[in-house]
Amino acid sequence: MRPIDASAEEAVLDILRRTGPCGLDDLVRQLPHFTWNKVFIAVDRMSRDGRVLLARHARSIYSVTIPPQPASLLGQTRQKERQS
DSSP states (O other): OOOOOHHHHHHHHHHHHHHOSEEHHHHHHHOTTSOHHHHHHHHHHHHHTTSSEEEEEETTEEEEEOOOOOHHHHHHHHHHHHHO
16 A cells, blocks of 8 residues: 655645646646655545546646536535635
């Protein structure tokens, strides 16, 4: 079993929130303090649980994005943000 690196997952999500959809290789370049493998494992784990979408565009070209939230979840998220 692979160890969970929550800091890599948070770093990936932070980049995607700021930039929007991003190529996997571009994502790795924007996170130089993590190895390619750490970024890939974080993206793989988050794509399996639905936190990000991983799409293949060509033989070895992938993009990563945060999926849109349903309106009901979006309202709950905004309500929690206001309470913080």
